[in-house]
Amino acid sequence: MLEEMDLKPHLIDLESERRVLSSMLHSEEACIEACNSLQSSDFYSPQHATVFELTSSLYEREIRPTYVELIKEAHNLGMLTSSRDIDDLRFIAEHYIYDGNIKYWLQKVRDRSRLRKYEGFLRRNYQVLNEETDQDVEQILMAAEEELTNLTALEIDDHVDEPDELAKLGYEEVERRFLRYKDIKERHHGVIPLDGLPTGFYNLNKVTLGYKPGDLIILGAQTGHGKTSFALHTANAIAVKDKNTILYLNTEMSRPQIALRWGSILSGIEHERVRSGEINESELSQILKGYSDLRQSGFYSYPCPNLTPEKTISIARKFKAQKRIDMMIIDYVGRMDKQDPRLQEWQVLEQIVKTQKMLAQNLQIVVMCLVQLNPDGSLQGAKRMKNECDLMLKLSPISKEEQEESEELKKFDTMPNYAIFIDKNRDGQSGIRIPIHFDLQRQIMKDVKRVSI
Amino acid sequence: MEAADLNRKKVYDAVATLVTNLHMQNGRLSREEMHCLLTILDLTVMGKNDYGLIALLREWKSEDIDSEIDDIVKATLLSIDFTNIDSQQRNIETIRDLLRYNKKLRER
Numbered sequence: 064m065l066e067e068m069d070l071k072p073h074l075i076d077l078e079s080e081r082r083v084l085s086s087m088l089h090s091e092e093a094c095i096e097a098c099n100s101l102q103s104s105d106f107y108s109p110q111h112a113t114v115f116e117l118t119s120s121l122y123e124r125e126i127r128p129t130y131v132e133l134i135k136e137a138h139n140l141g142m143l144t145s146s147r148d149i150d151d152l153r154f155i156a157e158h159y160i161y162d163g164n165i166k167y168w169l170q171k172v173r174d175r176s177r178l179r180k181y182e183g184f185l186r187r188n189y190q191v192l193n194e195e196t197d198q199d200v201e202q203i204l205m206a207a208e209e210e211l212t213n214l215t216a217l218e219i220d221d222h223v224d225e226p227d228e229l230a231k232l233g234y235e236e237v238e239r240r241f242l243r244y245k246d247i248k249e250r251h252h253g254v255i256p257l258d259g260l261p262t263g264f265y266n267l268n269k270v271t272l273g274y275k276p277g278d279l280i281i282l283g284a285q286t287g288h289g290k291t292s293f294a295l296h297t298a299n300a301i302a303v304k305d306k307n308t309i310l311y312l313n314t315e316m317s318r319p320q321i322a323l324r325w326g327s328i329l330s331g332i333e334h335e336r337v338r339s340g341e342i343n344e345s346e347l348s349q350i351l352k353g354y355s356d357l358r359q360s361g362f363y364s365y366p367c368p369n370l371t372p373e374k375t376i377s378i379a380r381k382f383k384a385q386k387r388i389d390m391m392i393i394d395y396v397g398r399m400d401k402q403d404p405r406l407q408e409w410q411v412l413e414q415i416v417k418t419q420k421m422l423a424q425n426l427q428i429v430v431m432c433l434v435q436l437n438p439d440g441s442l443q444g445a446k447r448m449k450n451e452c453d454l455m456l457k458l459s460p461i462s463k464e465e466q467e468e469s470e471e472l473k474k475f476d477t478m479p480n481y482a483i484f485i486d487k488n489r490d491g492q493s494g495i496r497i498p499i500h501f502d503l504q505r506q507i508m509k510d511v512k513r514v515s516i
Numbered sequence: 517m518e519a520a521d522l523n524r525k526k527v528y529d530a531v532a533t534l535v536t537n538l539h540m541q542n543g544r545l546s547r548e549e550m551h552c553l554l555t556i557l558d559l560t561v562m563g564k565n566d567y568g569l570i571a572l573l574r575e576w577k578s579e580d581i582d583s584e585i586d587d588i589v590k591a592t593l594l595s596i597d598f599t600n601i602d603s604q605q606r607n608i609e610t611i612r613d614l615l616r617y618n619k620k621l622r623e624r
Contacts, residue, residue, distance in 0.1 A: 089525055131532050131558045135551060138536075146541045153533045159525055 070107075074178050079171035080111045081158035087118050088130045090162040094122050095377045098384065100169055105176035113142070114155060125385045130156045177214065184210055260307055260390060260429060263300030265510045266497045270485060271454060274301075274390065276427040279420040281448055283436045284458040289481065289501055289508070290433045291316070293458055294394045295328055296508040297431065298362050303329070307389040308361035310382045314370050314395060321364050324506055329353025333504040363388070372418040383426045393419070395433035413447045420451045455487040461498065472498065475511040528561045548594045555598045567601075569608050575615055585618045 083101070086093035098119050106112040117136050121128040134152065137143045143152075160168060188207050191198075243256065259273030274280060284290045294311065302309040313321060327334040330353040332346050342350070363386060365378060375393060382388045396415055416432065423430040432452075436442055440459065449455055460481050466472055472479055479498030487493050501508050532554060539550035556573070559566040576589055592610050597603040 127562065127564075129558055129562055130529055131554045134532060134536050135554060138547075138550075143536070143540065146537050149533055149536050149540060153529060156529045157526070159522060 070179065070182065074175060074182055075107045076171055076175045077108055077111070078158065079168050079175070080106050080108060081155045082160045082168045083165070083172050084111060084114050084118065084155050085158040086160050086162060086165050086168065087115075087128060088133060088156055089159070090165070091127060091381075092377055093162050093165040094118065094128055095381050095384075096165050097169060098122055099380050101172060105172055107175065107179065110151065111155070114152070123384055180214055184214060261300045261305050263296050263508070264483065264497065264499060267456075267483060267485075270491055270495060270497075271488060272491070274429040274431070274454070275490070276389070276429060277424045278429050278453040279416070279423045279451060280429065280431040280454045280456065281416070281434055281452045282431060282456045282458060283434045283442050285436045285438065285440070288436075288460060289458055289503075290435075291324070291394055292501065292506050292508060294392045294431070294433055295324055295506070298392065299328060301390060302362040303356055303360040306361060308386055309363065310379065310386070310388045310391045311362065311364045312370060312375065312378065312391065312393050313364065313366050314368055314393075316366060316394075318364070318366055321366065325357050326350045326353060327506050329356055331505055331507065334506050335504065361386075361389075372415045376418065376422055379422055379426060379428070379430075383428060388428055390429040390431065391422075392431045393433060395435060397435045409447070413451075416448050416451045449487050452487065453489040454485070457484040457486055458482075459484070460501075474513050476514045477509075477511050479511045481508070524561065528557065531557055552594050552596070567604050567608055569604070569611075572608060572611055572615065576611070579615070579618065580622060581615075581618055582621055585614050585621075589614050 083093075083097055087097050088094075097115075101115065103112040103116045103119075106115055114133065117133060117140075118128040121132050121136060126132055130152070133156075134143070134149070137148070137152070143149060184207075188203075191203060246256075257268055257273035259271075259275035259278070261273055262268050262271060282290065282293055284293070291313075298309050298311055301307045311321075316324075323338055324334065326332075327337045330337070330346070330350040332342060332350065336342055336346075337350065363382060367374070367378075370393070375391075379388070379391050382391070396412065412434070419430045419432055422428075434442060434448070436457065436459075440457070442448065442457075458481065461472065461479055466478055466480065475498065477500045479500055481499050481501040483497045483499060485493050485495045485497070498511055499508055500511050535545065535550055535553045535557065538545040539547060545553070556569070558564060560570055573593075581589070589611050592607050592614070596607045
């Protein structure tokens with residue numbers, strides 16, 4: 064009888080399972096990779112599955128899963144009852160690998176797991192064949208085909224929309240928008256509620272309805288034209304004022320530089336004076352109040368001079384699992400390390416942008432990439448970047464001449480000195496220029512209000 | 517894998533197993549002592565922030581300590597809640613005071 068047969072040895076790979084677990088206990092990067100690509104059911108050995116579950120649970124609770132933490136956790140849960148249990152754990156921990164090889168061992172564990180599922184599929188269907196006397200052949204074959212297709216073609220998180228599912232989704236979206244529109248008219252007096260995270264600018268909110276999960280946003284500006292200020296303005300609107308969670312990756316600035324910037328932004332005191340300490344006592348308490356707002360915010364900063372596209376993936380996964388981030392800002396993409404020196408600049412940028420789009424969709428977070436514009440305002444590899452992103456914004460100063468000559472700009476309560484140009488907007492209008500005011504000394508950006516027609 | 521890295525992993529795993537066995541096998545360490553020693557091992561090898569504890573422990577073990585103070589330092593060490601930064605910093609300060617006091621005693 065087939066069901067009494069043991070599994071063939073080549074369907075079981077205990078060594079690979081141990082190597083993956085050992086690496087999880089010795090390297091945080093490996094742990095992130097494993098938690099993201101395996102489930103406990105992928106392990107053949109129940110003991111290994113338990114170790115994986117304990118390790119993943121430590122990681123999700125923001126405890127770095129080390130061998131020591133694993134022992135403490137197992138001991139607290141009463142799972143270590145004899146020195147044999149300790150020896151078993153040590154045996155697993157001692158299957159050292161070079162941490163960079165984790166993907167190889169993960170693939171081996173995954174492959175064996177899929178083969179065992181296939182073996183299970185064969186067993187079940189063989190049993191069906193033997194047991195059923197009055198069989199609906201068509202139904203049996205269809206069911207088997209579906210199961211096999213799921214096993215071979217689709218990854219766990221893949222999903223194909225059936226026609227009825229797509230129709231249902233479409234109707235629900237339209238209905239939601241219809242009800243929202245009705246709500247706006249009746250309750251909000253025409254002010255549109257956002258679909259995603261606030262942008263920090265009234266007019267940009269109106270055009271985009273906010274930054275939505277899965278969106279890749281590219282913000283381009285020339286050197287010294289406010290990329291970091293824009294990023295921190297966005298973070299202020301989303302993480303400080305609206306209490307969402309943001310991960311901010313900065314490749315250029317040090318921790319004190321970022322912290323000082325916040326002092327100025329949140330207190331409204333000139334950055335230069337905050338930096339030099341040329342402030343009075345009342346301003347000091349104003350700054351303290353600003354930092355108290357920052358303390359209660361969802362702003363996580365990760366200064367990282369040696370950022371690579373691969374590293375952004377593991378950092379984002381970690382913060383998604385542990386802090387439930389809604390958005391990640393990369394300040395800025397041009398400073399990322401090249402993995403392959405043979406690649407041209409535009410090829411590297413394309414690769415980065417593609418990776419970030421995939422990341423945004425997989426983790427269902429907003430990813431904002433800051434990129435540097437050329438002196439003529441163009442963007443290297445712009446066409447490819449534009450294809451990948453959902454929203455492309457360009458930030459640039461308004462020239463003194465335009466400020467003096469343009470009648471249009473004089474119609475605002477404050478003279479706009481900067482503009483955000485919406486170069487692409489997958490979900491709405493593009494080609495729009497939004498004037499704003501950028502207080503360079505205080506590092507604060509704000510909307511300008513039209514006061515005459 | 518670099519030899520130094522491999523050695524570090526081996527030593528770490530071996531010490532953790534030894535400490536755990538000293539509790540599990542023959543009860544030469546209490547549960548609290550085992551947890552405390554494992555945590556100190558993690559602080560030392562994994563580069564976690566120890567708030568100056570390791571340097572203080574070296575000082576404790578290298579000096580001639582009055583037996584009563586020795587017991588108090590040990591009890592303070594065992595009472596640290598390593599998941600709580602305040603508890604860590606408060607108790608580290610206590611140990612620092614105790615070692616300072618011990619020094620004064622010895623100088624008299």
